[in-house]
Amino acid sequence: MAGSSPLIGVLALQGDVREHELVLDALGVAHVAVRTPAELAEVDGLIIPGGESTVIDKLTRIFGMREPLRARIAAGMPVFGTCAGLIMLSNRLSDATHDQQTLGGLDVTVRRNAFGSQVESFETTLHAPDVTDDGVAASFIRAPLVEEVGPDVRVLATLDDGRIVAVQQGNILGISFHPEISGDLAFHNYFVGLVADAVSSVHA
Numbered sequence: 001m002a003g004s005s006p007l008i009g010v011l012a013l014q015g016d017v018r019e020h021e022l023v024l025d026a027l028g029v030a031h032v033a034v035r036t037p038a039e040l041a042e043v044d045g046l047i048i049p050g051g052e053s054t055v056i057d058k059l060t061r062i063f064g065m066r067e068p069l070r071a072r073i074a075a076g077m078p079v080f081g082t083c084a085g086l087i088m089l090s091n092r093l094s095d096a097t098h099d100q101q102t103l104g105g106l107d108v109t110v111r112r113n114a115f116g117s118q119v120e121s122f123e124t125t126l127h128a129p130d131v132t133d134d135g136v137a138a139s140f141i142r143a144p145l146v147e148e149v150g151p152d153v154r155v156l157a158t159l160d161d162g163r164i165v166a167v168q169q170g171n172i173l174g175i176s177f178h179p180e181i182s183g184d185l186a187f188h189n190y191f192v193g194l195v196a197d198a199v200s201s202v203h204a
Ligand code: GLN
Pocket: 049, 050, 051, 052, 053, 054, 082, 083, 084, 085, 087, 112, 113, 141, 142, 143, 144
């Protein structure tokens, strides 16, 4: 941990890294791009961005990041996945490509591209009362859907028809959509709170 304020990493192998960095800047939170095990070791929490989960999966293996990531997640590091990041954090995928692996951590089953292709992307306002009293501006871009949740998983947000798009299990947060693209700070702010709590419990 850097000084007294938490340092948040953004996994920078592929995806919308810059948008997450801008949200963390807006929240005044220290952050660093993470590409190596040494960089991962320095951070108090990690964001896994949206992008393409099959590519992020391959790059975590090529860059020797898969096992260090799994170890930190298992040790309780707070981690926040948006879209492809949610896919990477899911224990089960209903439509993985033949050699696709996830890091796991969330006891959920996720379906990739559940809403169709890029042209079926949409924006909506979600309600996530555990996260914020305000509506959350959410962009869904080739988004995944959480199809099943285990008993220890808390649902933080659904679409109006009840389909699950945001979950939390302990220090792991996964959402189907991109608040960083809509510039909505609420979920990042909530995640920063998880990181601060984890840091202060270590130092208590
Ligand atoms: N469909 C992409 C995947 O499978 C996720 C899209 C996104 O992150 N916006 O990884």
